[in-house]
Amino acid sequence: MGEYxxxxxxxxxxxxxxxxxxxxAQFEKPALLFSGGKDSITLVQLAKKAFAPGKIPFPLVHIDTGHNFPEALAYRDALAKEVGAELIVRKVEDTIKQKHLTEPKGKFASRNWLQIHTLLDTIEEFKFDACIGGARRDEEKARAKERIFSVRDEFGQWEPKLQRPELWNIYNGRIHKGENVRVFPISNWTELDVWNYIKKEEIPLPSIYFAHEREVLExxxxxxxxxxxxxxxxTDVISTKRxxxxxxxxxxxxxxxxxxxxTLDEVVNEIMATRISERGETRIDDKVTEAAMEDRKKGGYF
Amino acid sequence: MDILRFITAGSVDDGKSTLIGRLLYDSKSILVDQLEALEKQSKNKNADGIDLALLTDGLRAEREQGITIDVAYRYFSTPKRKFIIADAPGHVQYTRNMITGASNSSLIIILIDARAGVIEQTRRHSIIASLLKMPHVVVAINKMDLVDFSEERFNEIKADYEKVAAQLKLENVTYVPISALLGDNIVDHSETMSWYTGPSLLEFLEAVEVASDINHTDPRFQVQYVIRPQTAELHDYRGYAGQIISGVYKVGDKIKVLPAGIDTSITKIEVGGKEVNEAFAPQAAVLHIADDIDISRGDTFARADNLPKVGNEIEVVLCWLDNKPLIQGNKYFLQHKGRLLKTIVREVAYKLDVNTLERIPAEDGVKLNEVVHATIKTAAPLVYDDFATLSDYGNAILVDETSNSTVAAVLLN
Structure with a gap:
């Protein structure tokens, strides 16, 4: 048996x-939501393999908050070119201007909520019926209950009651006009799985994933x-740290x-040794309320 | 290192949440910040200062709406294995949840409260495990601390369950006495139950052989997507992408394309963009064939000397998952992997009482959580296997063509 x-x-x-x-196979206009992060980079690698030797049969869509790391943007452009995929960029900045949205205020004002507007507008503009995202179920508890094919209403909302039972590996992607589906191909991967896969496949990453000197405030x-x-x-203390x-x-x-x-080996070793979760260590936005992610998902977040 | 997918069946009362919390906690899958958040919320603290059951706490939407989303997935790993837990609520109204969770698992942990022993719920969970042909069953007899860690009580429950297992023809049943609350026999061996010499629950989960659950004898492949780049350099490229559902495919194999029944052979196989000599389940592959045949999504490639069934009047077991009842004579879509066929549910023979296995008449209709034997008729011939012999090609779903909901799990016969 061993060989198989x-x-x-x-x-x-x-x-x-x-x-x-x-x-x-099931959708007419899918799109891959690309953030420049390691999870969406992994998605692109998997999509390349799924359709090789053909090109990825859908565009990469980036909802640009305008607050991105320049390294991630440069990586995004190079990757889209390499895989020969169409790259669609829509800026939160433009949505704010067009729709007179109010920017959140505060020390670390985030456009995380606002990007939902741009995302939903982009889905409507291009009539996307399926948006592929890199969310993982291990990330937090609202995502633990997410489907692989997650049906959203015309407001992009995740309605726990409407979720379809997902049996075996049969995915029911039938939707009504105006609805769309969010698809999460790496639902069953953990953070460490993603890192180990990147290591195994030798996938290049933006430089900010590796140790570098940077001015930071604590x-x-x-x-x-x-x-x-x-x-x-x-009163902020700014220092340069590795x-x-x-x-x-x-x-x-x-x-x-x-x-x-x-190196990737060193990064994987550090992550294996870490005792703090990915979102806990690095995401400021989830700390606001205990149900922050659940609320954002219901509002149309992916 | 491989993956074990398992489902835990039981209710909060049996200590299911505590058991899952314990597995995550003791395997060090709970990290510092998550623990801190737990300590803050914990009201019923255990010796470690936390309430393990909170780790599997539901969403606010569920509490507010009084609903339970069918399955939550949890992840942990040890150096030996990656584990995916399908955490499904186990009360009587949740047969649907168990079926969903079990469909993606190869092992079921049936929790029994040592004080209560084998009860109706235990039987129901076991009947579902048997219906879905789950290859491995672990009976975790929990709350041993509340029966003085009694070997006699353990043996009594084990003997009772053996009768259930024999009646349901469940194979590979393993019994472990545990205390999820105190951690006895979860990861480490219990000191207070030295009479038990078998593996701890986690030791068993790490060691149970699941690779051989995959059928590598009967080759089944369904075309999922046709890759035709149509570029200058790949002008004539035409590859049939899909997952090897079971068996092994080799270059040179003589195959039949079904349902059309046309003979051809495999000329090339690719996996992940690389050319290989053979591909096996559950790899995602691309197959090329010798002849120019009209082939589309949903067609089956089988070896000429090992054919699946082809038919359009099929006896099925339906597990009804929707709030809308089944209407006999109504049309639905049958989705068999990627193949979608219009289908009529013609005749419902009888309902199965999932607590007793009794057959009951289905005259008053078929509602959510009910399991029935029925006959369906498909608009075109379906290519499939018996769920009992090759479950991976014997399963399907019914989709309501007006609401688009997934309304039934289908076991083909």
Missing amino acids: TLDYLEQLEAESIYIFREVA HEGQLIAVSDYITIDE VRYRTVGDMTCTAAVESSAT
């Missing part, structure tokens, strides 16, 4: 490729990059961790 076995990463990969192909035990997007008070990022979101709401890891 797959290890856990091969099993996860096979499952994800299967999901990608279901999306391409806020309630978290290290925030000094940038134009945050408010710096006189850090890396464990997740890459907006510069305003993603914290860095002190690290000396410069």
Whole structure:
């Protein structure tokens, strides 16, 4: 029997490729939501494999909050070029201007909520019927109950009551006009699985995932990059530290961790040894309320 | 390192949440910040200062609306294995949840409260495990601390359950006496139950052989998507993408394309963009064939000497999952992997009482959580296997064509 076995990463990969192909087969206008983070980079790698030697049969869509790390943007452009996929960028900044949205205020004002508006507008503009995202069920408890095919109403809302039972590996993607589906091909991967896969496949990552010198300010035990997007008070202590990022979101709401890891091996070793969860260590936005993610998902977040 | 997917069946009263919390906690999958949040919320603290059951706490929407989302998935791993837990509520109205969770699991942990022993709920969970042909069953006899860690009580419950297992033809049943609350026999061996010499629950979960659950004998492949790049350099490329559902496919294999019944052979196989000589379940592959045949999504490639069934009048077991009742004579879509066929539910023979296995008449209709034997007729021939012999190609769902909801799990016969 031994010769016909797959290890856990091969099993996860096979499952994800299967999901990608279901999306391409069942929907007319799918899109891959690309953030520049390691999870969406992994998605692109899996999509490449799913449709090889053909090109990925849908565009990469980036909802640009305007608060991105420049390294992530440069990586995004290079990757889209390499895989030959169409890259669609829609800016939260433009939505704010067009729709006179109110920007949140505060020290680390985040556009995380506002990007939902841009996302929903983009879905409508291009009539996307399926949006593929890199969310994982291990991230937090609202996501633990998320489906792989998650049906959203015309407001993009996640309604727990409306979720369909998902049996075996049969994905029911039938929707009514105006509805769309969010698809999460790496639902069953953990943070460590993603890192181990990146290591195994030798997927290049933006440089900010590795240790580098950066000006940071310390806020309630978290290290925030000094940038134009945050408010710096006189009392803030700014120092230069050797850090890396464990997740890459907006510069305003993603914290860095002190690290000396410069290779994938070293990063994976540090993550295996860490005793703090990914969102707990690096996301400022989830700390606001206990149900922060649940609320955002119901509002149309992915 | 491989993956074990398992479902825990039981209610809060049996200590299910505590058991899952314990597995996550003792395998060090709960990290410092998550623990801090738990300590803040814990009202019923245990010796470790936390309430393990909170780890599987529901969403606010569920509390507000008084509903339970069918399954939550939890993850942990040890150096030996990655584990995916389908955490399904187990009360009587949740047969649907158990079926959903069990469909994606190869092992079921049936929790029994040592004080209560084998009860109706235990039987119901076991009947579902048997219906879905779950390859491995673990009977975790919990709350041993409340029966003085009695070996006699353990043996009594074990003997009772053996009768249930024999009646349901459940194979590979393992019994472990535990205390999820105190951690006895979860990860480490219990000192107070030295009479028990078997593996701890986690030791068993780490060691149970699941690779051989996959059928590598009967090759089944359904075309999921046709890859046709149509670029200058790949002008003639035409590959049939899909998952190897069971068995092994080799270059040179003589195959039949079904339901059309056309013979051809495999000329090339790719996995992840690389050319290989063979592909096996559950790999996602791309197959190329010798002849130019009209092939589309949903077609089956089988080996000429090992064919699945082909038919359009099929006996099925339906597990009804929707609030709207089944209407005999109504049309639905049958989704069999990627194949979608219009279907009529023609005749409902009888309902199965999931507590007693008794057959009851279905005259008053079929409602949520009910399991029935029925006959369906599909608009075109379906290519499938018996769920009993090749479950991976013998399962399907029914979709309501007006609401688009998934309304039934289908076991084909």
